[in-house]
Amino acid sequence: MVPPVGSAAIKSGSSDAKAWLLLLPALAFLAVFFLVPLGQVVFFSVMDPGFTLKHYTSFLSDSFYWRVLWGTFQTAGIVTIFALLMSYPLAYMIVRMGGHFATVMLLIIAMSFWTSFLVRTFAWMVILGNNGPLRAILEAFGWSPAPQLLFTRFSSTLAMVHLLIPFMVLALYSVMKKIDMNFVRAARSLGATPFQAFHRVFLPLSAPGIVNGCTLVFIMCLGFYVTPVLLGSPREQMIAGLIGTQIEEFLEFGEASATSVILLLVTLAIFAIYNRFVGLDKLWG
Amino acid sequence: MNLVLAFALVVALFVVGPLLIVVPMSFSTATSFEFPPPGYWLGYYRAFFADARWTQPVINSIGIGLATMLLTILLVIPASFAMVRQRFFGRSAVNLMLMMPMIVPHIVMALGYYSYFSHLKIIHSPLGVVLAHTCLSVPVSYLIIAAALKGFDRNLERAAMNLGAGPLRTFWEVTFPVLRPGFLIGGLFAFIHSFDEAVVAIFISGQAASTLPRKMFDSIRIEADPIISVVSTLLFGVVLLAVISPLIWRVVVKRPV
Amino acid sequence: MTALDSRANSAARGMLAGENGTMTKAYLEIRDLVKSYDGWQKAVRGISLDIQKGEFVSFLGPSGSGKTTTLMMVAGFEKPTAGSIRLGGREIAPVPPHQRNIGMVFQNYALFPHMTAAENVGFPLRMRKRPAAEIAKRARDALAMVGLADFAGRQPRELSGGQQQRVALARALVFEPDVLLLDEPLGALDKNLREHMQVEIKRIHRELGITTIYVTHDQTEAMTMSDRIAVFSQGAVEQFAPPLDVYLRPATRFVGGFVGDSNFLDVTRGTDGGLTAAGLGALDLPAPEGDRFHGLIRPEAIGVWRGGEAGEHCIVSFTVEALVNYGDSVLLIGGGHGLSLRARIPFVQATDIHEGNTLQLAWRRRDMHLIPA
Known part of the structure; x- marks a missing residue:
C-alpha cells in the first residue's frame, strides 16, 4: 500500500535535510548563474549610476516605445490566432483519422518542430526574397511589380505562424488524443448533428489544449528575437528586437534593462493568469 | 469533413514546404x-567543409552542447529525486525556481548574461555559454527526468532490498540502470536545447566561442553568405534522419518477426 | 539433490523439531503491532498474530484494511509505530529489509526489467556474494522448479503475466528465505491462470515447507490455500482461524458477511431465557452468553421443504421475489414472516420454482451460527 500523502509528518526532520542536500547543487547553480544575472537586469533598470526611475519614465513617456509594445502585442495576437485556426483542423484530423495519415502528419510536425528556428527563418528569407518564388508567382499572375515582401511586418508574422504551428499542433493533439470518441458517438446517438456533436462536445473537451497552445505561442511570440530581427521591418521592431538594438547599437544598458523588466513583467503576468486559472504545471503536460 | 481534411493537408503542406x-x-x-536556382553544383558544400569560420562554430556548438548536457543532468538528477520522492516545506517554491529559466524570455537573460559575464570576465568564452545554457536547459531536462522518476515502480527498489541489496547497491544495481534511458533523454534534450539556442549565444558567445546558431544569424543578417543554405540542409538532414529512423527501424527490423 | 531439495528437507526437519518440543513458541510472532502514517489515524491498530513454522497463512480483507501495511512491516518497508515482530525468537523491527532474509513476491511482480529471468533469480545470490557457478546452478534449479527452465535468457517483458509470476516466485525462494510473503500475487492474472497458479503455489509450499504469508482480498483464494486465515478489517484482525472455522463459525458479523454469502437474523433472548428470532419464534438452540446475537445462516444451508416430519428443521414460508440462475444452482431472493432471505438450491430442485411463487424453506436448527451482537 502506498503511504498516504501525509506520511512525511513523522519523519520530516531527516527527510527535509535530505531533500535540501539533493537540491543544493541545482539551486546554488541557478542562484549564481540565473538569479544573479536576472537580478542585475532589474538592478540596472533603476540605476544611472545612482537610483533613478528615468529609464522607466522615458520609456513610458515616449510614444515610440508604446508603439513597439502595442505592435508586439498585436503581432503576438495575430500569430496566435492564425496558428490556432490552422492547427486545430490539422490536430483534429490527426486524431480522427489515425493510422498512416496520423503517422505522416505527426512526422511532418516533428520534423518542423526539431528543425532550428534559424533554418526555418532562412527558408522564409528565400521564399519571400526579391528573387524568390513567391514574388515570381505573384508576378506571373499579373501583379507586377509584386510588392516588397521581405523585411515587412507581413514576412515576420507569416514566418512566426509557420515556426509556432508545431507547438500549437502538439499542444492541441496531446489533449485531443485523450478525448474519448464515445462522447461524440453518444452525442450523435442522442440526436446531435455532426456539427452539433463537435461544437457541443468535442470542442469544449479540447478547450484545455486551446488554452495551453495559445498561452505557449503568445508568450513565445512576445519574447521572439531571431525571426522578427531577421525578417521583420527595421522600422516596426518588436520588443525583443528593441532590447537587442539598445544593447548592440546604443549600449544603453539602463534603457535595455528597463525594457527587459517590462517584457518580463508582461510575461510573468500572463503566466500568473494562466497559473491562477489552470495551474502552471499543466502547461508542459 | 472532406473540406476539413483538405484544409488540414494544406496546413501540412505549409508546414513542410x-x-x-x-x-x-x-x-x-x-x-x-535566388529561387529557383539558376544551376546546380556542390561548390558550397566544399566551401563549408573547408572554411574554419563555419566548421569552428560547429565544433564549438557540439562541445558546448556536450558540456551543457553533462552539467545539466548532474544538477537535475539529484534535484529530481528530491522533488519526486520527498515531501518538504517549500517544495512548490523550488519547483517554480526550477521552471523559471523556461519562463523568462531569452532576450532578457541575454542582457543579464552580457553584463554579468563581462563582469566575471567569462564573456565570449565557451565557459560562459555553457553556464548560461545549463541554466536554460534545466527546466526541460527536469521535466523529462522527473517524469521518468514518477513512472518508476518503487516496488523494484523494495524487491532489491528484500533480496538482500543494501541502499547503495539498490541504487546502482536497480534504480540507476532502470532510469538510465530517462536520464539520457533528459540529457539529450539539454544538448539539443543548447545546440539550437540562438538568442543568448548571439550576445555572449562572441567570435571566439561563436556557436553555430550565432554564426548562422550573423551570416543571414550581415553577409547573405550562400553557405548558410548548406548548413541549413545539413541540419535539416540530421533532423529528418532522427525523426524518420525509428520508422525505418520498425519497417526494416520488425518485418521478419 | 538440488539446493532446493535440501532446503525442503531442512524445512521438514525444522517442522519435526517444532513438533517434538518447541511447538508452544510461534516462529513468527507479531505483537500489538501499530502503524500510523500521520501520528493520528492508525492504518494498523494493535495486531497480534502467532504464526507457526511451515504454516501457510492468508491475510484476507478488503482494500485499506491494513493487511498490506502489516505485510510491509514484516518485510521491513514500513517502520512499525509500536509493537514488535519476532522471527525465530529474534526481534526484527530494527533489522533493515535487506538483512531480514524474507522472500517477497510483489503485486506487480517487480521483476528487474534490465535483467533476464536468470539474472533476476540470481540477484539475491549475487547480493549474498555466492560464487558465480553456484549462482548459475541455483538460479537454473529455481527456474526449473517453477517450470521455466527454458526461459532463463528471456527479458521480463518477453514473458507472459503467469511466467513473470513464476520468475518472481523463483526469485523470492532461491535464497532460502525464512519466510515467504506474497502480496496479492495473482491479482493481475485471468481466472484460469489464477487457479492454476494457486495449485502451483500450494505445491511449492508443500515441497519446501516454508512459512508463508499470503495477502489477498479474494476469499476463495484464502479458503482453498491456507492453513489459517487472518481476516482484516479497519486495521484490526477480526478472526485468525482455519478456513472452515472462519466460514462456519465466524467470530464477528463482518467476517460472516465478508466470507461467503450470508443471511443474518436478529436473535434475542426472550423473557423465558430461550432464544427467539424475529419472525421465527423460539429457536430451540443452546444459548451462549449474551442477550443479542446475529444469527447466521448460509444460503446453501437452506433448502426447499417438501413436507414431512419437521424434526430439527426450522421451516418458514417464503415468497420468491427474484430468481438468479447460475446454471448449477439457483439463488432465490425473497422473504416472508417479515424476514428477508437468500437461499441457494441445486438447479435440479428449482425447475418448478418461478418468481412470485410462495413455498416453504427449511434449514437445520444447528446450521445457524450465533455471533454476539
Missing part, C-alpha cells in the same frame, strides 16, 4: 538567395 526549399538552395550556383 518551406523546410524542403533549403535543399535545392544548397546545390545552387547562385551567389545570392
Whole structure:
C-alpha cells in the first residue's frame, strides 16, 4: 500500500535535510548563474549610476516605445490566432483519422518542430526574397511589380505562424488524443448533428489544449528575437528586437534593462493568469 | 469533413514546404538567395567543409552542447529525486525556481548574461555559454527526468532490498540502470536545447566561442553568405534522419518477426 | 539433490523439531503491532498474530484494511509505530529489509526489467556474494522448479503475466528465505491462470515447507490455500482461524458477511431465557452468553421443504421475489414472516420454482451460527 500523502509528518526532520542536500547543487547553480544575472537586469533598470526611475519614465513617456509594445502585442495576437485556426483542423484530423495519415502528419510536425528556428527563418528569407518564388508567382499572375515582401511586418508574422504551428499542433493533439470518441458517438446517438456533436462536445473537451497552445505561442511570440530581427521591418521592431538594438547599437544598458523588466513583467503576468486559472504545471503536460 | 481534411493537408503542406526549399538552395550556383536556382553544383558544400569560420562554430556548438548536457543532468538528477520522492516545506517554491529559466524570455537573460559575464570576465568564452545554457536547459531536462522518476515502480527498489541489496547497491544495481534511458533523454534534450539556442549565444558567445546558431544569424543578417543554405540542409538532414529512423527501424527490423 | 531439495528437507526437519518440543513458541510472532502514517489515524491498530513454522497463512480483507501495511512491516518497508515482530525468537523491527532474509513476491511482480529471468533469480545470490557457478546452478534449479527452465535468457517483458509470476516466485525462494510473503500475487492474472497458479503455489509450499504469508482480498483464494486465515478489517484482525472455522463459525458479523454469502437474523433472548428470532419464534438452540446475537445462516444451508416430519428443521414460508440462475444452482431472493432471505438450491430442485411463487424453506436448527451482537 502506498503511504498516504501525509506520511512525511513523522519523519520530516531527516527527510527535509535530505531533500535540501539533493537540491543544493541545482539551486546554488541557478542562484549564481540565473538569479544573479536576472537580478542585475532589474538592478540596472533603476540605476544611472545612482537610483533613478528615468529609464522607466522615458520609456513610458515616449510614444515610440508604446508603439513597439502595442505592435508586439498585436503581432503576438495575430500569430496566435492564425496558428490556432490552422492547427486545430490539422490536430483534429490527426486524431480522427489515425493510422498512416496520423503517422505522416505527426512526422511532418516533428520534423518542423526539431528543425532550428534559424533554418526555418532562412527558408522564409528565400521564399519571400526579391528573387524568390513567391514574388515570381505573384508576378506571373499579373501583379507586377509584386510588392516588397521581405523585411515587412507581413514576412515576420507569416514566418512566426509557420515556426509556432508545431507547438500549437502538439499542444492541441496531446489533449485531443485523450478525448474519448464515445462522447461524440453518444452525442450523435442522442440526436446531435455532426456539427452539433463537435461544437457541443468535442470542442469544449479540447478547450484545455486551446488554452495551453495559445498561452505557449503568445508568450513565445512576445519574447521572439531571431525571426522578427531577421525578417521583420527595421522600422516596426518588436520588443525583443528593441532590447537587442539598445544593447548592440546604443549600449544603453539602463534603457535595455528597463525594457527587459517590462517584457518580463508582461510575461510573468500572463503566466500568473494562466497559473491562477489552470495551474502552471499543466502547461508542459 | 472532406473540406476539413483538405484544409488540414494544406496546413501540412505549409508546414513542410518551406523546410524542403533549403535543399535545392544548397546545390545552387547562385551567389545570392535566388529561387529557383539558376544551376546546380556542390561548390558550397566544399566551401563549408573547408572554411574554419563555419566548421569552428560547429565544433564549438557540439562541445558546448556536450558540456551543457553533462552539467545539466548532474544538477537535475539529484534535484529530481528530491522533488519526486520527498515531501518538504517549500517544495512548490523550488519547483517554480526550477521552471523559471523556461519562463523568462531569452532576450532578457541575454542582457543579464552580457553584463554579468563581462563582469566575471567569462564573456565570449565557451565557459560562459555553457553556464548560461545549463541554466536554460534545466527546466526541460527536469521535466523529462522527473517524469521518468514518477513512472518508476518503487516496488523494484523494495524487491532489491528484500533480496538482500543494501541502499547503495539498490541504487546502482536497480534504480540507476532502470532510469538510465530517462536520464539520457533528459540529457539529450539539454544538448539539443543548447545546440539550437540562438538568442543568448548571439550576445555572449562572441567570435571566439561563436556557436553555430550565432554564426548562422550573423551570416543571414550581415553577409547573405550562400553557405548558410548548406548548413541549413545539413541540419535539416540530421533532423529528418532522427525523426524518420525509428520508422525505418520498425519497417526494416520488425518485418521478419 | 538440488539446493532446493535440501532446503525442503531442512524445512521438514525444522517442522519435526517444532513438533517434538518447541511447538508452544510461534516462529513468527507479531505483537500489538501499530502503524500510523500521520501520528493520528492508525492504518494498523494493535495486531497480534502467532504464526507457526511451515504454516501457510492468508491475510484476507478488503482494500485499506491494513493487511498490506502489516505485510510491509514484516518485510521491513514500513517502520512499525509500536509493537514488535519476532522471527525465530529474534526481534526484527530494527533489522533493515535487506538483512531480514524474507522472500517477497510483489503485486506487480517487480521483476528487474534490465535483467533476464536468470539474472533476476540470481540477484539475491549475487547480493549474498555466492560464487558465480553456484549462482548459475541455483538460479537454473529455481527456474526449473517453477517450470521455466527454458526461459532463463528471456527479458521480463518477453514473458507472459503467469511466467513473470513464476520468475518472481523463483526469485523470492532461491535464497532460502525464512519466510515467504506474497502480496496479492495473482491479482493481475485471468481466472484460469489464477487457479492454476494457486495449485502451483500450494505445491511449492508443500515441497519446501516454508512459512508463508499470503495477502489477498479474494476469499476463495484464502479458503482453498491456507492453513489459517487472518481476516482484516479497519486495521484490526477480526478472526485468525482455519478456513472452515472462519466460514462456519465466524467470530464477528463482518467476517460472516465478508466470507461467503450470508443471511443474518436478529436473535434475542426472550423473557423465558430461550432464544427467539424475529419472525421465527423460539429457536430451540443452546444459548451462549449474551442477550443479542446475529444469527447466521448460509444460503446453501437452506433448502426447499417438501413436507414431512419437521424434526430439527426450522421451516418458514417464503415468497420468491427474484430468481438468479447460475446454471448449477439457483439463488432465490425473497422473504416472508417479515424476514428477508437468500437461499441457494441445486438447479435440479428449482425447475418448478418461478418468481412470485410462495413455498416453504427449511434449514437445520444447528446450521445457524450465533455471533454476539
